[in-house]
Amino acid sequence: MxxxxxxxxxxxxxxxxxxxxxxxxxxxxxxxxxxxxxxxxxxxxxxxxxxxxxxxxxxxxxxxxxxxxxxxxxxxxxxxxxxxxxxxxxxxxxxxxxxxxxxxxxxxxxxxxxxxxxxxxxxxxxxxxxxxxxxxxxxxxxxxxxxxxxxxxxxxxxxxxxxxxxxxxxxxxxxxxxxxxxxxxxxxxxxxxxxxxxxxxxxxxxxxxSGNIKVDSDAPPCDEQVLEGYRQQIGTRKTWAAISTFEGEEKIASMVHRALKAHTGLLTVLVPRHPDRCDEIEAMLVEKGLVVARRTRGDVITAETDVFLGDTIGEMGLYLRLTEIAFVGRSLSAEGGQNPLEPAMLGCAVLSGPQVSNFRESYQRLVRKGSARIIRDAEMLAKAVHFLMSNDVARSKMIDAGLESMQEMRGALTATLKGLEPYVSPLSVKAKLEPRSASQG
CATH class of the missing domain: 3.40.50.11720 (3-Deoxy-D-manno-octulosonic-acid transferase, N-terminal domain)
Structure with a gap:
């Protein structure tokens, strides 16, 4: 009542x-x-x-x-x-x-x-x-x-x-x-x-x-020197990334890796949503016989490395630039989804589970455009990753569609500023009339 x-x-x-x-x-x-x-x-x-x-x-x-x-x-x-x-x-x-x-x-x-x-x-x-x-x-x-x-x-x-x-x-x-x-x-x-x-x-x-103003943000940055170092370590190996993962999805990523490793010799880039879980995640991966390199330790990625564990804050731009295929978490073993715009913006074909209610419209746009695919389980994820790794044309089409979608979705910042104008304009005038503070120069 x-x-x-x-x-x-x-x-x-x-x-x-x-x-x-x-x-x-x-x-x-x-x-x-x-x-x-x-x-x-x-x-x-x-x-x-x-x-x-x-x-x-x-x-x-x-x-x-x-x-x-x-x-x-x-x-x-x-x-x-x-x-x-x-x-x-x-x-x-x-x-x-x-x-x-x-x-x-x-x-x-x-x-x-x-x-x-x-x-x-x-x-x-x-x-x-x-x-x-x-x-x-x-x-x-x-x-x-x-x-x-x-x-x-x-x-x-x-x-x-x-x-x-x-x-x-x-x-x-x-x-x-x-x-x-x-x-x-x-x-x-x-x-x-x-x-x-x-x-x-x-x-x-x-x-x-307004639309989602994150589309109007700059792509996540990264240190170009660090990026080039990792690219040299990876060499010609095929890669895929599982990003913003929640509990249970790291185990799914390990299943995908083990299913595909023999065929592709791939490297899995794994970036949990909460880095403080990385010790237990590494223990789980090692228990399954996988060799792990961690970003915080400065581990070198060798030919034997199975998983590159991204356990740092604010370096998503680095991790996504190491691959062209990204599974976005909180969508298989957890609910709500995570934002798919960053991987699409950085030239990745996007894969996700079905539980994306928090970002429904973004996923609908990307799926309609052909830049994202929804998968149901670990087996379907493994098949999708393998297909995209093996099919350069299909992967490139998804990437191009994602970049095109980002361009079409731009304009949210302008719409937001227009809505804020009655509140912001008087403050801007006031700021120009008052002496500037040294605090934020």
Missing amino acids: ALSDGLASFALTSYGWLGLAAYPLSRPLLAYRAAKGKEDRARRAERFGNASLPRPAGPLVWIHAASVGETTAVLALMRELRRRDIHVLLTTGTVTSAEVAKNRLGDMVLHQYVPLDLLPPVRRFLDYWQPDVAIGVESEIWPTTLAELHRRHIPQILVNARMSDRSFDRWKRHPAIAETLFGKLALVIAQSDLDAERFRDLGAWPVSV
Whole structure:
């Protein structure tokens, strides 16, 4: 049964009070996460809203990108804001996304870890940074933060917004709560018509459609010297990559490798979504009799190497440039899928399992164009990899179709900036009228 407006308000108020009651437990919880490598031990204070950098004078836009995918999606947007002399504060929720931001943006933006969605940290954070606009990326909805931004009349905008099947079903079960929360958003710029329809159904307004702004991002970079070194080590061997894999998919990749090794002498490039799992993944591969070279150890890829294990952050551009065939994970043994645009952008024929609901439109476009294929299981994956390795014409057609698809899908950044114009233009004018801060020069 749908909650009434009064019960929705009570539920959200209770969420806030429960957060306050749990606040004393947050420090030991973060300490535990830091011990596991999931929090930056030296910067834990930022999670409680304590700033570790000076706030520059002038207009400031706060952008929150939860993880690596969201961070890379808005790189071009952040560069555009800086081009207009608007300061950018980027918050992320993971250590890996912080490293990507540092590697790709340097000092161009200010980086902090996002405060916990509890009233004391959120208020401390907003009191200090005083953002003019807050921009969330893709699907970030934090009730306490959203309510506090609304109370302070700071517009909160969601860009590159998407709504998965699971999230939509969950919100639809509590329509009053959804409408109370989503109704506080000043603007939603969605990736697709379906995403836009879902946000409108949940109470967001206005909602526009931009496409996926990740298409307008630069291709993931890599160190050309390192790339050339690995290419020389690999020589003429055939390669394929399994990227952004989740638990179970590494075992599938090993099955594919063993099935094809005798026929092709191939090298498998394996890049798990979470590098902290690589010790257990290597142990599994070795147990199956495979020889593993790891990027972090600087291992040389020899003729005996079966698997090159990509256990670093922010080097997807390197790994994808070592092959022309990429299986994209979280699609066979896990659900939701991962973004296929980077491999298509870098000239790879794309393979994926069927569970890609989080990136449905991207896959539909690529499949229609002939640049991606959906496979059902390990056996079908092995056959697809073998076919593409053996058939240069078919592989080249898929690669060309992917590059053409990327070109056709461009324009999302322009559409996003057009939607943001009423919020960004006044800040740009204000920035030009005020003396520039040395902090972000």
